[in-house]
Amino acid sequence: MEAGMVTPAPALVRFSGIQKTYDGEHLVVKNLDLDIRKGEFITLLGPSGSGKTTTLMMLAGFEVPTQGEIYLAGRPIKNMPPHKRDIGMVFQNYALFPHLTIAENIAFPLSVRKIGKADAQERVNAALRMIKMETMAHRRPGQLSGGQQQRVALARALVFNPQLVLMDEPLGALDKRLREQMQLEIKQLHETMGITVVYVTHDQSEALTMSDRIAVFNNGIVHQIDKPAALYEHPVNSFVAHFIGENNVLSGTVETVDKDYCRVALAGGGAVTARTVNVSGAGTSTSLSVRPERITIVPGGASSDGPNRLPATVQNTIYLGDHALAVLDVSGNAEFMVKLQPGAHDSLTHGADVFVTFRPEDCLALDPV
Amino acid sequence: MTDASLTGADARTEVPLKRRLRRAERARQVKALALVLPLLVFLLFTFAGPIAGMLWRAVDDREVRQVLPQTVAALADWDGKDLPNEDAFAALASDILAARAAGTIATAAKRLNYALNGFRTILTSTARNLKAAPERGAAKETLGKINAAWRERATWTTIKDAGGPLTGFYLLSALDLTRNVDGAIIAAPPDQAIYREVFTRTFVISLSVTVLCLMLGFPVAYLLATLPPARSNLLMIFVLLPFWTSLLVRTCAWIVLLQSKGVVNDSLLWLGIIDQPLRLIYNRFGVCVAMTHVLLPFMILPLYSSMKAISPAYMRAAASLGAPPLTAFLRIYLPQTLPGIGAGSLLVFILALGYYITPALVGGAADQMISYFIALYTTETANWGLASALGAVLLLATLLLALVYGKLVQGQQVTGGMKN
Ligand SMILES: Nc1ncnc2c1ncn2[C@@H]1O[C@H](COP(=O)(O)OP(=O)(O)OP(=O)(O)O)[C@@H](O)[C@H]1O
Numbered sequence: 001m002e003a004g005m006v007t008p009a010p011a012l013v014r015f016s017g018i019q020k021t022y023d024g025e026h027l028v029v030k031n032l033d034l035d036i037r038k039g040e041f042i043t044l045l046g047p048s049g050s051g052k053t054t055t056l057m058m059l060a061g062f063e064v065p066t067q068g069e070i071y072l073a074g075r076p077i078k079n080m081p082p083h084k085r086d087i088g089m090v091f092q093n094y095a096l097f098p099h100l101t102i103a104e105n106i107a108f109p110l111s112v113r114k115i116g117k118a119d120a121q122e123r124v125n126a127a128l129r130m131i132k133m134e135t136m137a138h139r140r141p142g143q144l145s146g147g148q149q150q151r152v153a154l155a156r157a158l159v160f161n162p163q164l165v166l167m168d169e170p171l172g173a174l175d176k177r178l179r180e181q182m183q184l185e186i187k188q189l190h191e192t193m194g195i196t197v198v199y200v201t202h203d204q205s206e207a208l209t210m211s212d213r214i215a216v217f218n219n220g221i222v223h224q225i226d227k228p229a230a231l232y233e234h235p236v237n238s239f240v241a242h243f244i245g246e247n248n249v250l251s252g253t254v255e256t257v258d259k260d261y262c263r264v265a266l267a268g269g270g271a272v273t274a275r276t277v278n279v280s281g282a283g284t285s286t287s288l289s290v291r292p293e294r295i296t297i298v299p300g301g302a303s304s305d306g307p308n309r310l311p312a313t314v315q316n317t318i319y320l321g322d323h324a325l326a327v328l329d330v331s332g333n334a335e336f337m338v339k340l341q342p343g344a345h346d347s348l349t350h351g352a353d354v355f356v357t358f359r360p361e362d363c364l365a366l367d368p369v
Numbered sequence: 370m371t372d373a374s375l376t377g378a379d380a381r382t383e384v385p386l387k388r389r390l391r392r393a394e395r396a397r398q399v400k401a402l403a404l405v406l407p408l409l410v411f412l413l414f415t416f417a418g419p420i421a422g423m424l425w426r427a428v429d430d431r432e433v434r435q436v437l438p439q440t441v442a443a444l445a446d447w448d449g450k451d452l453p454n455e456d457a458f459a460a461l462a463s464d465i466l467a468a469r470a471a472g473t474i475a476t477a478a479k480r481l482n483y484a485l486n487g488f489r490t491i492l493t494s495t496a497r498n499l500k501a502a503p504e505r506g507a508a509k510e511t512l513g514k515i516n517a518a519w520r521e522r523a524t525w526t527t528i529k530d531a532g533g534p535l536t537g538f539y540l541l542s543a544l545d546l547t548r549n550v551d552g553a554i555i556a557a558p559p560d561q562a563i564y565r566e567v568f569t570r571t572f573v574i575s576l577s578v579t580v581l582c583l584m585l586g587f588p589v590a591y592l593l594a595t596l597p598p599a600r601s602n603l604l605m606i607f608v609l610l611p612f613w614t615s616l617l618v619r620t621c622a623w624i625v626l627l628q629s630k631g632v633v634n635d636s637l638l639w640l641g642i643i644d645q646p647l648r649l650i651y652n653r654f655g656v657c658v659a660m661t662h663v664l665l666p667f668m669i670l671p672l673y674s675s676m677k678a679i680s681p682a683y684m685r686a687a688a689s690l691g692a693p694p695l696t697a698f699l700r701i702y703l704p705q706t707l708p709g710i711g712a713g714s715l716l717v718f719i720l721a722l723g724y725y726i727t728p729a730l731v732g733g734a735a736d737q738m739i740s741y742f743i744a745l746y747t748t749e750t751a752n753w754g755l756a757s758a759l760g761a762v763l764l765l766a767t768l769l770l771a772l773v774y775g776k777l778v779q780g781q782q783v784t785g786g787m788k789n
Pocket residue numbers: 022023028046047048049050051052053054055202
């Protein structure tokens with residue numbers, strides 16, 4: 001009909017005006033609207049208690065939305081019981097059935113679907129190959145390490161080719177090295193199998209490395225849904241800026257607003273030019289956000305002058321192996337971090353007076369915290 | 370040279386180290402032993418001792434030997450094919466005279482009467498009529514005249530069998546078996562063969578009670594394990610309430626409820642559902658109801674503890690993998706409660722096997738369990754041998770069951786697989 005209009009691919013999952021309360025007093029999820037596209041790896045990221053698990057449980061069918069409707073492949077699923085939703089799920093504690101062997105655990109979703117013995121056996125073997133655990137098929141979950149159990153839980157959730165796979169902090173119990181390895185494996189599986197994954201974590205680096213898109217939760221509200229790079233580069237408010245990556249905050253008052261940039265007088269003295277992102281207009285207060293790696297330290301005597309040049313006092317330097325951080329006192333913020341190039345920290349002694357500079361486009365004027 | 374001195378140094382330090390370790394270990398072991406010693410001694414006297422005593426009494430057989438020592442000695446190499454020789458008769462006559470003087474005839478008579486009905490009369494009449502020791506060579510004739518039973522081979526085999534010091538007589542009786550004149554094991558005469566039936570009845574009642582307990586206890590345990598804590602604690606109090614009242618009171622309460630003019634019958638009559646009182650008590654029904662009531666907590670508690678350990682995540686996982694609720698219950702939940710079902714059933718069954726008071730109070734004559742007979746023989750007729758033999762058979766059956774159970778649960782090791 002409407003020639004020329006591009007109809008976007010319909011969402012596999014659509015949360016529409018979802019609210020959820022457990023006790024009738026507090027909304028754990030407040031007005032959630034979220035589209036999940038087919039084949040996408042989307043992460044729900046947020047601090048503890050922000051409603052991520054609740055959102056996932058509503059999608060899986062273990063909790064009922066207080067208000068709103070969830071659509072799966074275009075159909076409302078409010079009244080569809082969990083076992084009919086065809087959604088694979090990996091639980092935080094794996095929930096492998098302790099009385100069944102690994103092979104039986106993986107075969108379980110196939111056998112409840114009455115898939116033929118031979119076919120099921122083949123698919124279980126393929127799944128075991130995929131997680132490289134063919135030799136442990138006859139062990140019980142209690143005889144596996146945490147990482148191995150995690151793999152089995154993954155295989156079990158994938159073996160019946162669900163249209164959607166949910167993972168609730170599946171790597172939370174693993175140590176750092178194993179976690180990173182598993183992140184890669186999950187990502188690879190996602191790419192080779194083309195499945196849609198909804199992943200929950202409160203670890204921002206995990207979210208950044210794995211996701212196509214990230215939904216940042218706080219207090220039952222989705223603050224921003226975007227690609228990892230966009231979240232980092234263009235946070236829409238202070239919470240997102242602060243939650244994703246390292247971040248320096250300077251508070252001040254907006255003096256003038258020009259189309260894309262504004263001039264901000266800092267509470268601790270001095271003034272800078274910042275990119276206008278989320279300010280209400282001249283005269284209102286704002287929080288400035290600057291990433292540590294976008295800041296340069298110039299020695300006290302240097303004469304270079306720019307729009308954003310603030311006096312600073314060195315507190316100390318922190319050595320982190322591949323790089324180092326300088327902690328400075330800048331305009332009343334005593335924990336102002338600057339990422340240093342290798343070797344650069346030698347000259348910074350405690351109490352030295354220096355200047356910090358950063359480009360206006362690297363300084364974001366956001367809502368006050 | 371350095372090697373040598375090194376090993377030398379090692380050897381020097383090693384010896385005291387080992388000794389110190391041993392000393393430390395010994396101190397620990399002594400302390401541990403001291404902690405369990407009181408219980409050990411207590412158990413030895415109250416548990417191991419009585420059981421050993423009971424097992425011993427089941428095979429101990431010395432009454433006849435003590436009262437008729439010469440007879441038993443004379444029969445020692447009798448082949449049992451024909452009547453014993455004159456010497457045995459003479460020994461018996463002399464034994465009877467001695468026993469009459471000592472007043473111990475009754476002891477032997479009682480024991481021999483167990484094996485051969487009427488032996489008491491034979492022995493006491495002989496003792497009464499035997500005026501003096503028969504002349505040499507005339508013992509056989511004299512005794513035969515006093516009581517014709519002495520001319521029967523069975524009379525003598527009975528004495529020989531009862532000669533002790535050990536006997537299988539009581540154990541055989543407990544299994545409705547006996548020995549015939551030729552010493553072969555045969556089935557006991559029908560009027561004495563009651564114990565197999567009693568054992569069967571005991572097992573059937575125990576099994577019914579176990580099944581009833583499981584059927585009634587499973588849903589309650591499930592509720593207990595899944596309700597929010599406040600309500601499950603309240604429910605738990607109701608489950609444990611029976612433990613606060615005495616067994617006797619609870620059993621009598623059932624009599625009040627179930628008798629023909631009891632609450633249940635009155636209500637049913639009043640409602641017009643029946644027009645004659647139902648017989649609810651002094652029969653198998655009453656026994657099963659009262660015993661199920663008494664034993665229910667022993668089923669619920671193990672079930673509850675095994676269900677409490679099952680994370681709700683398993684059922685959610687099963688549902689997310691496509692299992693409808695019933696399938697998830699049967700394939701995921703139920704198998705994980707098996708250890709609890711096993712433990713509870715074994716506990717209830719074994720407790721039920723030994724029940725005495727409840728069937729005695731609310732059961733009819735045909736509902737008495739083996740404990741009733743054990744009690745009867747120990748307190749009424751003082752037939753300790755048979756009572757002990759019945760106890761030993763019951764103990765053996767129970768041990769066998771426990772062993773089978775152990776084998777069953779060993780086969781399938783169900784461990785909590787949730788690793789965090
Ligand atoms: N069954 C429940 N009954 C009542 N309140 C609940 C229940 N489950 C969660 N909540 C509350 O809802 C809020 C959100 O919980 P949710 O589990 O969704 O958080 P989350 O984002 O997954 O946190 P985490 O990262 O710690 O897992 C919390 O404040 C929590 O206390």
